[in-house]
Amino acid sequence: MEGGGSRIWLIARKEIIANVRNFKTPVAFVAMTLLLLLSAHALAIDYRNRLNNWSVNRDGQRNPVVNDGVSYDLPDGGFSHRMAFGNPPPIESPRPFSAIVKGMDGEMDRAVVVRSQIVFWARHNETATGALFDAPDTSFVIKLLASLFAMMFSLDTMTREKEAGTLRAMLSQPFRRRELILSKSLAASISLLAPFAVAYFIEIIYLRLAHGLPSGREDMVRALLIFGLGALYGVVFIHIGIFISTITGRTKIAVTMALGAWATIVLMLPNVSVLMAKLLTPTPSYNQLSARLREARMRILQEEAEANPAARLPPSRPVSRQNTPRLYEIERQATDDYIASKNNQNRWARLLADLSPAGALTFGASDLAGTGVDAYNSYLELFRSSRDVMLDALKRSLDLPSHEGNKIMQEARGTVANRRRLTEPLGACLRSSIISFSSLLAWAAFFGLAACWRFERYDVR
Amino acid sequence: MFRTILSRELQETGVSSTLLFALVALTILVLPSAYIQARYYQSVVEDYAVRQSISQTEDNSRTIVLIRPITPLAPFFNGAYDSLPDEFRVWNDSATTNTPSGDLTPLDWLFPKIDLGFIIGVLLTLLTILLTHGAIAGDRDRGSLKFILAGPVQRRTVLAAKLTAVILPVTVILIYVVLLYTTVVMVFSGGTVDLSGSDLNALAALILVALTVLVATAALGVAVSASVRRSSVSLFVCASIWIVTILIWPSLGPYMASSFKPVSPPEAAQRDVVSKEKELIHEELAEHRKTAADLKERHVGVEFAWRRYLEIRRKWIERRNEEIGRMVEERRKQVRDQRGAARRISLLSPYAAFREVLGSLCGTGLESYDEFLAAVEQYRQREFIPKGFDMRSRQKPWLNAADPEDRLQLRPLQAPSPALSGRLSAAAWPLSILIAEMIVLIVSSALIFERCDVRV
Numbered sequence: 001m002e003g004g005g006s007r008i009w010l011i012a013r014k015e016i017i018a019n020v021r022n023f024k025t026p027v028a029f030v031a032m033t034l035l036l037l038l039s040a041h042a043l044a045i046d047y048r049n050r051l052n053n054w055s056v057n058r059d060g061q062r063n064p065v066v067n068d069g070v071s072y073d074l075p076d077g078g079f080s081h082r083m084a085f086g087n088p089p090p091i092e093s094p095r096p097f098s099a100i101v102k103g104m105d106g107e108m109d110r111a112v113v114v115r116s117q118i119v120f121w122a123r124h125n126e127t128a129t130g131a132l133f134d135a136p137d138t139s140f141v142i143k144l145l146a147s148l149f150a151m152m153f154s155l156d157t158m159t160r161e162k163e164a165g166t167l168r169a170m171l172s173q174p175f176r177r178r179e180l181i182l183s184k185s186l187a188a189s190i191s192l193l194a195p196f197a198v199a200y201f202i203e204i205i206y207l208r209l210a211h212g213l214p215s216g217r218e219d220m221v222r223a224l225l226i227f228g229l230g231a232l233y234g235v236v237f238i239h240i241g242i243f244i245s246t247i248t249g250r251t252k253i254a255v256t257m258a259l260g261a262w263a264t265i266v267l268m269l270p271n272v273s274v275l276m277a278k279l280l281t282p283t284p285s286y287n288q289l290s291a292r293l294r295e296a297r298m299r300i301l302q303e304e305a306e307a308n309p310a311a312r313l314p315p316s317r318p319v320s321r322q323n324t325p326r327l328y329e330i331e332r333q334a335t336d337d338y339i340a341s342k343n344n345q346n347r348w349a350r351l352l353a354d355l356s357p358a359g360a361l362t363f364g365a366s367d368l369a370g371t372g373v374d375a376y377n378s379y380l381e382l383f384r385s386s387r388d389v390m391l392d393a394l395k396r397s398l399d400l401p402s403h404e405g406n407k408i409m410q411e412a413r414g415t416v417a418n419r420r421r422l423t424e425p426l427g428a429c430l431r432s433s434i435i436s437f438s439s440l441l442a443w444a445a446f447f448g449l450a451a452c453w454r455f456e457r458y459d460v461r
Numbered sequence: 462m463f464r465t466i467l468s469r470e471l472q473e474t475g476v477s478s479t480l481l482f483a484l485v486a487l488t489i490l491v492l493p494s495a496y497i498q499a500r501y502y503q504s505v506v507e508d509y510a511v512r513q514s515i516s517q518t519e520d521n522s523r524t525i526v527l528i529r530p531i532t533p534l535a536p537f538f539n540g541a542y543d544s545l546p547d548e549f550r551v552w553n554d555s556a557t558t559n560t561p562s563g564d565l566t567p568l569d570w571l572f573p574k575i576d577l578g579f580i581i582g583v584l585l586t587l588l589t590i591l592l593t594h595g596a597i598a599g600d601r602d603r604g605s606l607k608f609i610l611a612g613p614v615q616r617r618t619v620l621a622a623k624l625t626a627v628i629l630p631v632t633v634i635l636i637y638v639v640l641l642y643t644t645v646v647m648v649f650s651g652g653t654v655d656l657s658g659s660d661l662n663a664l665a666a667l668i669l670v671a672l673t674v675l676v677a678t679a680a681l682g683v684a685v686s687a688s689v690r691r692s693s694v695s696l697f698v699c700a701s702i703w704i705v706t707i708l709i710w711p712s713l714g715p716y717m718a719s720s721f722k723p724v725s726p727p728e729a730a731q732r733d734v735v736s737k738e739k740e741l742i743h744e745e746l747a748e749h750r751k752t753a754a755d756l757k758e759r760h761v762g763v764e765f766a767w768r769r770y771l772e773i774r775r776k777w778i779e780r781r782n783e784e785i786g787r788m789v790e791e792r793r794k795q796v797r798d799q800r801g802a803a804r805r806i807s808l809l810s811p812y813a814a815f816r817e818v819l820g821s822l823c824g825t826g827l828e829s830y831d832e833f834l835a836a837v838e839q840y841r842q843r844e845f846i847p848k849g850f851d852m853r854s855r856q857k858p859w860l861n862a863a864d865p866e867d868r869l870q871l872r873p874l875q876a877p878s879p880a881l882s883g884r885l886s887a888a889a890w891p892l893s894i895l896i897a898e899m900i901v902l903i904v905s906s907a908l909i910f911e912r913c914d915v916r917v
Contacts, residue, residue, distance in 0.1 A: 031701075035709060042716030049719065053726035060732050066739050070749040072770060074756065077763040077859030081749050081770065083742050088731055104567040122546035122563030126727050126796055133813075134573065136712035144704055152697060252602060255693040256591055259700055260482055263587050268490055274572040275493045282500075286564040287508040294515055342565050349568050362571050376567050 007175060008183040015187030019153060028149040029195030035141045036203040040099070043137050044211040047099040050109060053124065054093045057111075061417070063087050089113045089121065092379065092421055095370050097222060099213050102135040103371030108379055114386045114416055116394055117293065117331050120286060138203065139365040142230040143358050146196060147237040147266055153188040154241030155258045158455070159251040168460050178452045181242060185448065188238045193231050200227050218426050225368045225430065232440040233361045239447035240265070246454040270359035277349035283341040289334060296330040321398060328391050335387065339380045346373045354439045364436025370424040374432045379421055386416040462614040463622050470626030474592060480630060483588045487580065487638055494575040495645035498536035499654065501574070502646070505531050506653040512548065522849040522869055524552050527840065529833050530876050532824035533654050534663060536646045538578040540816070540825030543569065551841045553849045554778045555785055557734055558837070577642050578819050581635065581671045582812045583707055586678045589631050590699045593682025595692035596623040597910060602692050607915050620683065620910050624903075627679045628672075635671055639664065662881045663822045670822070673895050674815045678703075680902035687910040707812040714807030722802045724795040734788055741784065745777040763859045771854055778846070793834075800827060811898055814891040821888035824878070828887055832877045840874050 019025045069082035089111035098105035111121040134140055161167035170180065204223050207213045214223055241258060248254040284292075300323050305311075319327050350373050353359025366372030393412030397405030424432075474480060509531060516526035529547040546560035573579075600606035609619060643664065646654055656664070681702065686695045752773060756766045807813035820826020852869055879887070 038713060038717075042713055042720060045720040045723075046716055049723070049726055053728045056726055056728040056732055060728065060735070063735075066742050068742075068746055070746055070753050072749075072753045072756065072763075072766050074763040074766050074859075075760055079763070079767065079770070079858040081746075081774075083746060085735070085738055085742055088728065088735070091728070102570070104570050106570050107565065107567040110563060120563055120565060122548070122560035123544070124727050125544055133712040133715070134708075135570070136709060136716060140712065141709070144708055148700065148704060156693070251693045252595065252599070252691075252696075255696045256479060259587070259591060259696060260479065260486075263584065264486060267583060268486065271572050271575050272490065272493060274568055275497050275575070278497055278568070279493065285504055285508050286562055287512050288504075290562065291511040291515065342567075346567060349572075353572075366571065373567075380565075 004176070004179055008179050008186060011180065011183035012187040012190065015157070015184065016190050019187070019191040024149075024152060025191050025195055028145075028152070028192065029199060032141070032145055032149070032196055032199035033202055035145060036138060036199050037206055039136050039138055039141050040203045040207050041210075043102060043135070044099045044207055044213060046102075047094055047096065047213070048211070050094040050098075053109070054091055057088060057091045058093075060087050061090055089119075090417070091124070095375070095423060096213050096215070097219070097369035098137075098371050099207060099211065100137060100223065101139045101226065101365045101369035101371055102137045103139075103366030103369055104373070104376045105371040106135065107376065112383055114383055114390055116328055116387070116391055118335055118383045118387050138200075138226070139230075139362055142196075142233065142365075143266060143361055146192070146230055146234040147262060147358070149196075150188070150192050150234045150237030151241040151244075151258045151262060153191045154184070154238045155245050155254045156251045157184040157188065157242055158245035159248055159254045162249055163251060171460050177455050177458075181246075181448075181452050181455055184242055185235075185238060185451075188241070189235055192234050192238060196231065196234060197227065200230070221426060222368055222370075222429070225433070226365050229361060229364045229368065229433065229437065229440065232437065232444065233357055236357045236440055236443040236447065237262075239444050239451060243447045243451040243454065246451050246458065265356060266358045269356035270353045270362060273352035273356060273359050274349045277345060277352050281341070281345040281348050283345050284338060286338070289338045292334050293331055296334070297327060300327055324398060325395055328395065332387070332391060336384065339384055343377050343380065346376060349373075351435075354435045357440055357443050360436040360439040360443075364433040364440075367432040367436065368429050370429055372429075372432065374428065375424050378424065382419060382421050386419055389415055462612065463618050466609070466614075466619055466622035467626050470596075470623055471629065474626060474630050477592075479588070479591050480634075483584075483591070484634065484637075487584060487588075487634065488641065490575065490584070491580060491638055491641050492645060494580065495536070495642045496649050497574065498539075498576060499646045499649035502531070502536040503649075503651045503653045505535075520869055520871075522553065522852045524550055525845055525869075525871070526550050527837050527874050532829075532878075533656055533660050534823035535825050536650065536654060537576060537642070537664070537667070538816075538819040538823040538825055539574055539576050540578075540820040540823060541827050541830055542825040543574070545830055549837055551837065551845065553841075553846050554774075554781055555738060557731075557738070557785060557789060577639065577667070578816050580638060580642070582674065582815050585631065585635060585638070585671070585675060586707060586812070587703060588634065589627065589675050589678040590682050590696070590703055592627045592631065593624075593679045594686055594696040594699045596627065596683045597686040597913065598689055598692040598695040599686070601690055601915070610915055616911050616913075617907055620907055624676075624679055624683055624906075627682070628676055631675050631679070632672060635668060635675065639668055639671075659881050663884060666881065666885065667819060667822055670815065670818050670892065670895065673892075673899050674811050677811055677895065677899035677902050680899065680906045684902060684906035684909050687906060687913045706810045710810040711807050711813040711816070714810075714813065715803040717806055718799055718803035722799045724792075724799050730788075730792045734785055737785060737788060738781070741777070741781050745773070748773055748777070764857075767857070767859070768854075771850075774853075775850065782842075782846075797831070808891055808894050811895060814895045814898075817891035818888040818895065821891075822884050824884070826887075829877075836874065836877055844871055844874075 016025075065087060066083060066085040068084075069080055071080045072078050091111050092108045094109070095105050106125075107123065109124040111124075113119040113121070158167070161170065171177065204214070204220075208215075214220060240261060244254050244258050244261065248257060297319060300319050301317065304320055304323065350363045353363055363372060367374060389412050393408045397408045400408065509528060512526075512528050516528065520526065527549050529549075531542070531547075535542050543566065546563060548560060548562055550559040552558075595602070597606065600609060610616065647656075682695075682699050685698050685702070686692070689695045689698060749770070752769060753766075756769065804817065808817065817826060821828060848869060848871055885892070
C-alpha cells in the first residue's frame with residue numbers, strides 16, 4: 001500500500017506542478033481572490049447600511065409620539081381636532097454573517113407591527129439594490145467559480161492522456177486504474193482547494209480587519225464550516241469533471257459536455273427544485289390572509305346586526321366585547337395557518353434543493369451563517385409568540401376597568417418590545433446543514449465511484 | 462460559397478448533441494417556470510381585486526390606499542415588480558407614503574423566480590456560446606480551416622456563414638421557447654393574462670431585442686474562437702467572459718453603486734421627515750388652540766368656526782405638503798442618483814442591458830415603477846386632496862350625524878400605460894448599448910478573423 005500511496009502522490013504532484021505551470025492555478029487564485037474580495041466589500045457595505053438603518057429605527061422607538069387635540073367649543077355647538085403621529089414600527093437587526101452569506105436576511109428588512117394581528121410591512125428596498133439580480137455574496141461566488149474551476153482542473157485529466165497517447169503507457173505500468181483516478185482527483189482537489197483556501201481566508205481577513213466581521217471564535221468556526229462546505233462542493237465538481245473525462249475520448253467534447261452539465265447542475269436543478277416545492281406546497285398570499293381576516297370580522301358584525309335589528313348598527317364599527325375573543329381566535333388561527341404554510345414551503349424547498357449540489361451549497365451555507373430557513377422560521381416564530389403575549393393581554397384587559405386594562409397592555413407592549421431574535425446557536429446551524437453536507441458527500445462519492453467504475457472498463461486499445 | 466459553408470455548418474449543428482440536449486433541458490425548465498408564473502400572476506390579479514375592495518371600504522377623507530395594477534406582461538419578465546412595494550397608503554396632510562403590507566417571499570432571496578428574461582439572457586446565451594466557441598477554433602483543431610481558406614472565398618464570407626449557421630438555429634430555439642412559454646402562461650393563468658395588441662407587439666419586440674443579445678454573444682464566441690488555437694481553450698475563455706458579464710457583474714453593480722454613491726438609510730430619512738412632521742403638527746395645534754380660544758371669546762357661531770377651522774387646516778396641509786414634499790423629493794433624487802450609478806455600472810453587461818430593455822417593454826422595470834410613484838403623487842395632489850377637502854367642508858361634525866350617502870367619490874387612479882413607441886423610447890439607452898455591443902463584437906470578430914494566421 002505504501003508503494004501505491006507514493007505512486008498516487010507522484011502522479012498527483014506532477015499534475016499539480018503542471019497546473020501551476022500552465023497558469024490554471026494562478027488564474028483560479030487571482031479570479032477567486034478578486035471576486036471574493038469584491039463580494040465581501042459590497043456585502044459588508046450592504047450589512048453596515050442595514051445595521052445603521054436598524055439602529056436609527058431602534059432609537060426612533062424611544063421618541064415621544066404626538067397625540068394631542070384641540071376643542072372648538074362654541075355657544076351653539078362644538079367640534080374637535082385631533083392629531084396623532086407615531087413612531088415607525090420596529091424592524092429586526094440584520095445578522096452579521098449576512099455580509100458573507102446573505103441568505104434570507106434581506107427578507108427580514110421590514111417593519112412588523114404586532115398587535116392582535118401580525119402586520120408585515122413591505123420590505124425596505126428603496127434603492128432596489130438586488131431587486132433584479134442575485135445577491136453577490138460568498139456563497140454565490142463559490143457556487144459559480146468553485147464549480148467552474150473544479151471542472152477546469154479535472155475534465156481534461158483523462159482525455160488529455162488519451163489524446164496524447166500517454167494513457168496506454170501509464171496503464172502498462174504496475175498501476176491500479178483506481179489509483180490513477182485517485183491521483184488525478186487528489187491533484188485536481190489540491191489545485192482547486194489551495195487557491196480557494198487562500199482566497200477565502202484573504203476575504204475573511206479583509207472582512208475582519210476592515211469591517212470587524214466575523215468576530216469571535218464561534219464566527220470563525222462558522223466561517224471554517226462554510227469553507228468546508230464550499231470545498232466539498234468543489235470536490236463534487238472535480239469528480240463530475242473526472243467522470244466526464246472518463247466517458248469521453250476528446251477534450252473538446254468533454255469541455256462542451258462539462259459546460260452543459262455545469263449549467264444544468266448549477267443554474268437549473270436548484271431552481272427547478274424550488275419551483276417543484278412551490279408547486280407541491282402552495283401558500284396563500286399575505287393579501288389573501290388579510291381578506292380572510294376581514295371576511296371573518298364582517299361575518300361577526302353581520303351576525304350582531306341580525307341579532308339586534310332594532311339598533312340599526314352602523315356597518316363600520318368595532319366588534320362587540322362579547323364577540324371580541326372569538327374574533328381574536330379566528331385571527332390567531334388564520335395567521336398561524338399562514339405562517340405554518342410558509343414554513344412548510346421553505347422546508348420542502350430546502351429538502352428538494354438539497355438533492356442538487358448547488359442547492360445543497362446555497363441552503364447549507366445560509367444555515368451555517370444563521371441566515372437560512374431555520375433562522376427565518378425562528379424570525380416568524382418570534383412574532384407569533386409576541387402576538388400571543390399581546391392577545392393574552394388584550395383578552396385579560398377586556399374584563400377589567402380601562403385604567404387596569406391599559407396597564408396590562410402597556411406591560412405586554414414592553415415585553416414584546418424587549419424581545420430580540422437571537423442568532424441561531426452554532427450547534428443548531430450545524431444540525432440544519434447536515435443534510436447539505438451529506439448530500440454533497442453523496443454526490444462526490446457517487447461521481448468518484450462512477451468515474452472509477454467507468455475507467456476500470458475503459459478499453460485502452 | 463456562402464451557401465455551401467452555411468449548409469455544412471447547419472448540418473453539423475443539426476446533428477450535434479448540444480442542440481438536442483439544450484432543447485430537452487429548455488423544455489423541462491420552461492414548463493414549470495411558465496406554470497408557476499401563470500399561477501402566481503393569477504393569484505396577484507385575484508389579490509388585486511380583493512385589495513381594491515378592502516381599500517375602497519376603508520378609504521376616508523384623510524387617507525386612502527393606492528395599489529399598483531399589475532401589467533399583463535409581468536409573467537414574462539417580473540423585473541422589479543416583486544421586489545418593490547406595490548401598495549401605498551397616502552395622506553391628505555402629509556407628503557409621506559406608507560407601504561402597509563408585503564407578502565413573505567423568503568425563497569426568492571435564494572432562488573429568484575425564473576422568467577423569460579432569465580431563460581433567454583442566461584440559458585440561451587450559454588447555448589449560443591456552446592455553439593459558437595468552435596466556429597473557427599474547431600476547424601483549426603481538425604485542420605480544415607486551411608482548406609476552407611485555400612478556396613476562392615473571402616474570409617468575411619466564411620465568417621458570415623459561420624455566424625448565420627449559429628444564429629439560425631438559435632433563433633428557431635428562441636421562437637420555440639417564447640411560444641412554449643406564452644402558451645403555458647395563457648393556458649394556466651385562468652384567463653387572467655389578456656394580451657392586447659400592444660402587448661403582443663411588445664413580445665415581438667422582446668424577440669428582436671433577445672436576438673440582438675444572442676447575435677452579440679455569437680459574435681463574441683466567434684471573436685474568441687478566431688483568437689485561440691484550440692476549441693477547448695476557446696470554450697473556457699468564452700465561459701469565463703460569460704460568467705463574469707452575465708452572472709457576476711450585473712449582481713455586483715447595484716452593490717458597488719451603493720458603496721460609491723451612498724445614500725442615508727431609509728429609517729434616517731424617515732426620522733428627519735417624522736421630526737419635521739411633528740414640529741409642524743405642534744405649530745398647527747398651537748394655531749388651532751389660539752383660534753379656538755379667540756372664537757370662543759368672540760361668541761361666534763359654530764358654522765363660522767368650522768369654516769375658519771377648514772381655512773387653517775388647508776393652510777397647514779399646503780405648508781406640510783410643501784415642506785415635507787421637498788424633503789421627500791430630495792431623498793428620491795438621491796435614490797435616483799444611486800440607481801443611475803448602479804445602472805451605468807451594470808449596463809456594461811449585455812444581460813443587465815437586456816433586462817433593462819425588458820423592464821421598459823413589459824412595464825416591470827424601475828423606470829415604470831418611478832412613473833407609477835409620480836402618478837400616485839399627482840393623483841394625491843389633483844384628486845384626493847381637493848375631493849377630500851370638499852367632502853370635509855360638507856360635513857357638520859357638531860351635529861354628530863354623518864350623512865351615510867356622503868362618501869369619498871374618487872375617480873380611479875390611472876396608472877401610466879405607454880404605447881409600444883413610448884416603451885421603446887424609455888428603453889433607448891440600454892437598447893442602444895446592446896446594439897453598439899453587437900456591432901463592435903461583429904466588427905471585432907471580422908477584424909480578428911481577417912488577421913488570423915491559419916498556419917499556426
